[in-house]
Amino acid sequence: xxxxxxxxxxxxxxxxxGVSRKQLAERIGVNFQTVGYLEREEYNPxxxxxxxxxxxxxxxxxxxxxxxPMKLMSQELLERKKTE
Amino acid sequence: METxxxxxxxxxxxxxxxxxxxxxxxxFYFVVRYADMTHxxxxxxxxxxxxxxxxxxxxxVKTGLWKxxxxxxxxxxxxQVQVTHAALSRSYGWFTVICLVxxxxxxxxxxxxxxxxxxxxxxxxxxxxxxxxYLAHTLPGSILAWTExxxxxxxx
Numbered sequence: 556x557x558x559x560x561x562x563x564x565x566x567x568x569x570x571x572x573g574v575s576r577k578q579l580a581e582r583i584g585v586n587f588q589t590v591g592y593l594e595r596e597e598y599n600p601x602x603x604x605x606x607x608x609x610x611x612x613x614x615x616x617x618x619x620x621x622x623x624p625m626k627l628m629s630q631e632l633l634e635r636k637k638t639e
Numbered sequence: 640m641e642t643x644x645x646x647x648x649x650x651x652x653x654x655x656x657x658x659x660x661x662x663x664x665x666x667f668y669f670v671v672r673y674a675d676m677t678h679x680x681x682x683x684x685x686x687x688x689x690x691x692x693x694x695x696x697x698x699x700v701k702t703g704l705w706k707x708x709x710x711x712x713x714x715x716x717x718x719q720v721q722v723t724h725a726a727l728s729r730s731y732g733w734f735t736v737i738c739l740v741x742x743x744x745x746x747x748x749x750x751x752x753x754x755x756x757x758x759x760x761x762x763x764x765x766x767x768x769x770x771x772x773y774l775a776h777t778l779p780g781s782i783l784a785w786t787e788x789x790x791x792x793x794x795x
Binding site: 584585586588589591592597598600601604 | 715716717718719788789791
């Protein structure tokens with residue numbers, strides 16, 4: 556069974572944090588090429604890996620991963636504020 | 640673009656490697672089968688063998704595919720486990736088909752080619768057994784070389 560595509564903000568968050576793919580890979584315990592696959596959204600991570608990545612960036616999982624194409628972070632935060 | 644180029648290069652190595660393996664088997668098969676064959680066939684067989692050995696290194700060793708497909712699951716991450724398992728299951732299927740084709744070809748050859756006697760000829764030659772062992776070990780890596788965008792030995 557082919558699962559649905561999972562979108563993510565890993566590339567943006569990693570660049571914001573100023574870490575390389577290799578550094579991120581070491582922190583989350585995967586091969587650096589896996590980070591590349593994740594960033595290009597060519598690989599859907601397991602729940603465990605998704606949590607590890609979110610924990611590393613200090614964000615909730617739904618801010619890093621989504622089943623719908625990612626909006627701009629500022630736009631999403633604004634929408635969240637409105638609904639609160 | 641670079642990754643696409645690298646993959647095409649890997650695919651070329653796979654084609655050259657297995658094509659030479661096939662040529663080598665055909666040459667050695669006929670050399671074994673007909674002792675009066677010329678030394679030219681022998682030479683082509685040996686040359687093909689050398690090409691197989693030479694192409695093995697850039698295709699399986701330099702790319703890290705040999706290490707990846709022969710590594711224990713504990714040392715791989717979840718994506719690597721997923722892709723190697725997929726490649727292994729696909730290669731088992733291919734390997735079974737190849738073995739069956741070899742057997743069918745042998746069986747048909749003895750029926751169709753007059754003068755060949757099943758009882759007196761050794762149907763499985765040493766190069767063929769060696770080639771089947773080689774195939775069993777390299778097929779998963781070759782499948783990964785063919786399908787994967789990036790392999791461990793290619794630093795992006």
